[in-house]
Amino acid sequence: MRVIVTGAASGIGRAIAERLLADGHQVVALDLRPVGLPGAECHALDQGDPASIDRVLSAIAGPLDGLVNSAGLPPRPGNEAQLLRVNLLGLKHLTEAVLDRLTPGGAVVTIASRAGHAWRENLTQARAALALGWHDDVAGFCAREGIDALRAYALSKEALILWTRQSAAPLIARDLRMNALCPAAVETPLLEDFARLQSAESIARNAARTARRGRVADIAPVAAFLLSPESGWIKGEALALDGGLSAMAECEALGL
Amino acid sequence: MRVIVTGAASGIGRAIAERLLADGHQVVALDLRPVGLPGAECHALDQGDPASIDRVLSAIAGPLDGLVNSAGLPPRPGNEAQLLRVNLLGLKHLTEAVLDRLTPGGAVVTIASRAGHAWRENLTQARAALALGWHDDVAGFCAREGIDALRAYALSKEALILWTRQSAAPLIARDLRMNALCPAAVETPLLEDFARLQSAESIARNAARTARRGRVADIAPVAAFLLSPESGWIKGEALALDGGLSAMAECEALGL
Numbered sequence: 001m002r003v004i005v006t007g008a009a010s011g012i013g014r015a016i017a018e019r020l021l022a023d024g025h026q027v028v029a030l031d032l033r034p035v036g037l038p039g040a041e042c043h044a045l046d047q048g049d050p051a052s053i054d055r056v057l058s059a060i061a062g063p064l065d066g067l068v069n070s071a072g073l074p075p076r077p078g079n080e081a082q083l084l085r086v087n088l089l090g091l092k093h094l095t096e097a098v099l100d101r102l103t104p105g106g107a108v109v110t111i112a113s114r115a116g117h118a119w120r121e122n123l124t125q126a127r128a129a130l131a132l133g134w135h136d137d138v139a140g141f142c143a144r145e146g147i148d149a150l151r152a153y154a155l156s157k158e159a160l161i162l163w164t165r166q167s168a169a170p171l172i173a174r175d176l177r178m179n180a181l182c183p184a185a186v187e188t189p190l191l192e193d194f195a196r197l198q199s200a201e202s203i204a205r206n207a208a209r210t211a212r213r214g215r216v217a218d219i220a221p222v223a224a225f226l227l228s229p230e231s232g233w234i235k236g237e238a239l240a241l242d243g244g245l246s247a248m249a250e251c252e253a254l255g256l
Numbered sequence: 257m258r259v260i261v262t263g264a265a266s267g268i269g270r271a272i273a274e275r276l277l278a279d280g281h282q283v284v285a286l287d288l289r290p291v292g293l294p295g296a297e298c299h300a301l302d303q304g305d306p307a308s309i310d311r312v313l314s315a316i317a318g319p320l321d322g323l324v325n326s327a328g329l330p331p332r333p334g335n336e337a338q339l340l341r342v343n344l345l346g347l348k349h350l351t352e353a354v355l356d357r358l359t360p361g362g363a364v365v366t367i368a369s370r371a372g373h374a375w376r377e378n379l380t381q382a383r384a385a386l387a388l389g390w391h392d393d394v395a396g397f398c399a400r401e402g403i404d405a406l407r408a409y410a411l412s413k414e415a416l417i418l419w420t421r422q423s424a425a426p427l428i429a430r431d432l433r434m435n436a437l438c439p440a441a442v443e444t445p446l447l448e449d450f451a452r453l454q455s456a457e458s459i460a461r462n463a464a465r466t467a468r469r470g471r472v473a474d475i476a477p478v479a480a481f482l483l484s485p486e487s488g489w490i491k492g493e494a495l496a497l498d499g500g501l502s503a504m505a506e507c508e509a510l511g512l
Contacts, residue, residue: 123510166507168500172467177500211428218489225481233474236503240493244424244433247492251422254379 002026002064003227004098006045006071006091009033011188012111013070015216016223023224028060031071047071047090048082050134057097066227067098069110072156074193075149081139083149087156089132092163095178104175109226110164111219112180114242116157117249126158150197157182161238168236177235179226184242186214210243218243258282258320259483260354262301262327262347265289267444268367269326271472272479279480284316287327303327303346304338306390313353322483323354325366328412330449331405337395339405343412345388348419355432364434365482366420367475370498372413372438373505382414406453413438417494424492433491435482440498442470466499474499 003020007013008029014037017027021039029035030045043059046052072087073079095108102108119126125145132138141147147155160180167178184206185191191213195203207213222241225231240246259276263269264285270293273283277295285291286301299315302308328343329335351364358364375382381401388394397403403411420436427433440462441447447469451459463469478497481487496502 120510127512162512165503166512168503169465169507172465172500209425209428214489221486222490225486230477230481233470233497233499234478234495235500237496239490239495241489243489244428244491247421247424251425254376256383256418256422 001066001227002028002062003066003068004028004030004060004064005068006030006047006094008037008040008042008070009035011070011190012183012186012216012219013068015220016068016070019220019224020227028064030056045071047094048086050090050093053090053094053097057094063103064098064101065103065106067095067102067108068223068227069095069108072111074190075153075197076193077149077197080142080147080149080152083152084129084132084138084142084156087153088129088159089134089138091160093134099171099174099176102176105229105232106176107227107231108176108178109223110160110178110180111223112160112164112182112238113153113157114182114184114240114246115154116161116182116238117246118154119158119161122155122158123162125155126162129155129159130163164238165236172235177232179234179236180238181219181222181226182238182240182242182246183214183219184210184245186216186219188216206245209248210245212243214241214243257322257483258284258318259322259324260284260286260316260320261324262286262303262350264293264296264298264326265291267326267446268439268442268472268475269324271476272324272326275476275480276483284320286312301327303350304342306346306349309346309350309353313350319359320354320357321359321362323351323358323364324479324483325351325364328367330446331409331453332449333405333453336398336403336405336408339408340385340388340394340398340412343409344385344415345390345394347416349390351434355427355430358432360431361485361488362432363483363487364432365479366416366434366436367479368416368420368436368438368494369409369413370438370440370496370502371410372417372494373502374410375414375417378411378414379418381411382418385411385415386419420494421492428491433488435490435492436494437475437478437482438494438496438498438502439470439475440466440501442472442475444472462501465504466501468499470497470499
């Protein structure tokens with residue numbers, strides 16, 4: 001397989017790119033920062049800029065069999081609009097262009113998040129976010145909707161899960177498929193950003209419930225599996241990959 | 257790995273047992289009918305009879321690393337009570353005994369079904385079914401609740417999904433995990449039983465939406481992956497494995 005991996009310079013994207021290389025696949029590694037991944041074809045990508053996306057894609061020659069969307073900004077006070085542009089608008093822009101080039105049977109795996117679990121409850125806002133285009137006033141949208149950085153992060157993931165669910169039908173007709181992975185806290189550089197904005201109690205409580213934090217090594221093999229033909233009958237799913245946190249939270253919510 | 261596979265004589269269970277053998281694992285193959293699977297340790301199991309379950313388990317020596325619950329009855333008019341005994345009471349009885357013997361990191365994969373997708377809506381009845389014991393009047397329960405064969409099948413799968421969700425927390429403490437797979441129609445001998453009881457229109461419509469029916473070859477690699485340490489961070493999940501049917505049905509239900 002020849003697979004594009006975004007966010008390949010660090011964290012989850014890095015681990016997935018390394019895993020795919022170790023499995024003998026060809027990797028096209030994209031990141032805002034230098035990737036420097038031996039064996040991979042590396043390009044600089046600013047996912048918040050449609051011109052950068054178009055430029056990078058035109059520089060990538062040859063067939064493509066898969067895409068892993070791992071690039072994304074963490075929540076930082078004041079970065080709401082830029083976060084939505086990178087995590088949602090840019091991700092969609094890149095993915096739609098790559099889908100047009102994927103070989104039959106090709107697969108997209110998007111790293112969403114457990115932070116997007118309330119996408120059904122927030123459906124109206126998630127649909128509105130999904131409808132935003134490059135020429136829309138994203139900062140004005142955030143201001144009108146009262147969206148702070150943490151909410152922007154969750155909203156970007158909710159919209160990605162909604163978009164993944166909606167992709168099933170149209171992609172079946174094209175012999176392509178898209179799935180999302182929803183990790184909870186994973187030990188990556190981004191974790192510090194969350195630690196600054198979330199309560200220490202809730203972070204400690206979740207780590208205690210799952211016995212430990214998630215690791216990039218927990219995520220990479222599942223992403224590789226969802227790219228592979230072996231998972232070909234899984235389509236339009238948002239799979240929790242969180243050490244049981246979703247199951248435990250749902251049982252609690254249902255009073256079980 | 258050394259893995260027990262129930263329902264290994266045919267259909268999904270057979271395909272999973274063959275896949276595990278091909279991957280170099282040891283398989284203990286159980287079924288009511290003769291299994292005759294070269295390379296596997298085979299035992300006759302009546303999953304509707306706790307004495308048979310206990311007898312078989314005491315005949316299996318040595319360590320166990322996993323269990324695949326694939327044995328189950330299809331809906332047939334009049335078989336409601338027996339179906340619940342085999343698909344639910346017997347499956348639980350077997351699983352609880354095997355969990356006590358699994359090596360650390362061990363995994364259980366239960367073949368549930370898309371038929372169990374409404375487990376949250378039917379939570380009260382699913383909890384009641386899950387609470388049934390061998391000495392309870394299961395036929396009386398079915399009569400009181402107005403449960404016909406199709407409903408008994410769906411209820412058994414709803415209860416298994418609920419049970420899987422509830423398993424996350426207690427099994428984390430034991431370094432074990434359980435997940436469920438939820439296929440829609442799969443081309444197996446059981447499909448004829450469903451065709452007799454469901455409308456031809458709904459069957460044809462679903463097959464058209466997913467472009468084809470599911471096949472056992474779609475299921476076996478996913479079951480093998482959920483047994484493997486590579487999926488170790490997935491716990492208490494009920495994963496749709498249905499060619500996108502769940503995603504499409506949810507989008508329809510949400511008016512998307």
